Amino acid sequence: xxxxxxxxxxxxxxxxxxxxxxxxxxxxxxxxxxxxxxxxxxxxxxxxxxxxxxxxxxxxxxxxxxxxxxxxxxxxxxxxxxxxxxxxxxxxxxxxxxxxxxxxxxxxxxxxxxxxxxxxxxxxxxxxxxxx
Amino acid sequence: xxxxxxxxxxxxxxxxxxxxxxxxxxxxxxxxxxxxxxxxxxxxxxxxxxxxxxxxxxxxxxxxxxxxxxxxxxxxxxxxxxxxxxxxxxxxxxxxxxxxxxxxxxxxxxxxxxxxxxxxxxxxxxxxxxxxxxxxxxxxxxxxxxxxxxxxxxxxxxxxxxxxxxxxxxxxxxxxxxxxxx
Numbered sequence: 001x002x003x004x005x006x007x008x009x010x011x012x013x014x015x016x017x018x019x020x021x022x023x024x025x026x027x028x029x030x031x032x033x034x035x036x037x038x039x040x041x042x043x044x045x046x047x048x049x050x051x052x053x054x055x056x057x058x059x060x061x062x063x064x065x066x067x068x069x070x071x072x073x074x075x076x077x078x079x080x081x082x083x084x085x086x087x088x089x090x091x092x093x094x095x096x097x098x099x100x101x102x103x104x105x106x107x108x109x110x111x112x113x114x115x116x117x118x119x120x121x122x123x124x125x126x127x128x129x130x131x132x
Numbered sequence: 133x134x135x136x137x138x139x140x141x142x143x144x145x146x147x148x149x150x151x152x153x154x155x156x157x158x159x160x161x162x163x164x165x166x167x168x169x170x171x172x173x174x175x176x177x178x179x180x181x182x183x184x185x186x187x188x189x190x191x192x193x194x195x196x197x198x199x200x201x202x203x204x205x206x207x208x209x210x211x212x213x214x215x216x217x218x219x220x221x222x223x224x225x226x227x228x229x230x231x232x233x234x235x236x237x238x239x240x241x242x243x244x245x246x247x248x249x250x251x252x253x254x255x256x257x258x259x260x261x262x263x264x265x266x267x268x269x270x271x272x273x274x275x276x277x278x279x280x281x282x283x284x285x286x287x288x289x290x291x292x293x294x295x296x297x298x299x300x301x302x303x304x305x306x307x308x309x310x311x312x313x314x
Binding site for chain 2: 015031
């Protein structure tokens with residue numbers, strides 16, 4: 001009886017109008033394109049912001065390094081090597097003290113987000129090519 | 133026709149045509165299921181909505197946890213429930229589950245000949261399917277039209293196997309009642 005009821009039920013199948021799956025596919029294609037556009041714009045925006053921030057932070061770091069005496073400590077390594085070999089611990093401590101750690105952290109973060117957004121933009125571009 | 137999981141894998145690897153094939157393959161059954169609950173006028177839009185959800189969530193589909201067919205029908209069921217809720221119609225769960233008691237399941241799928249004769253008429257069958265409570269109707273549709281096992285229906289409904297068998301028992305009983313009345 002299972003088969004009989006199955007047969008009957010299948011006869012009562014409501015068939016969709018022709019072209020429904022093509023319509024669905026078209027809607028998905030449009031949504032895919034929209035999604036790619038939004039993602040590309042977002043990654044582009046993040047990339048540009050990161051690049052701007054990276055440039056500004058790099059300039060600021062150079063200024064901070066020169067005011068903190070980092071360059072003077074660093075040049076010591078090339079001018080008086082024997083003194084540094086004796087007081088290398090103190091030298092390294094002074095050198096690290098003169099580094100603007102927080103600014104360097106922010107700069108590396110900006111550099112990282114810039115690289116990620118470039119990678120993602122390339123991925124979006126590849127996806128766009130696949131869809132088209 | 134290629135297996136669903138192969139089509140999904142291919143699509144996730146970048147083959148757009150596989151998604152199109154997947155849509156072509158499942159559109160008739162999803163449309164049929166949807167049209168019985170939201171009506172033919174609304175079925176096209178709801179079917180479209182279901183496939184958009186499927187497309188958006190395809191990355192999360194886990195082949196090891198569920199079959200694509202049960203997964204897509206679960207999405208269809210949820211979408212239909214949302215639509216009926218918005219329309220303030222009664223949802224699946226509130227239909228037909230009154231005074232639910234676990235009964236000893238016997239094979240109640242035997243339909244008398246006279247009822248079979250009545251159901252041969254497509255209009256009559258449509259009328260019966262219209263009148264039958266949604267919860268029972270979906271069990272009948274998934275079992276007899278989509279050839280799903282009770283276990284698979286349980287996955288769609290998120291109910292244990294015995295509950296599904298009970299729904300089926302009650303669905304057949306209801307079908308007999310309606311046929312006898314008409």
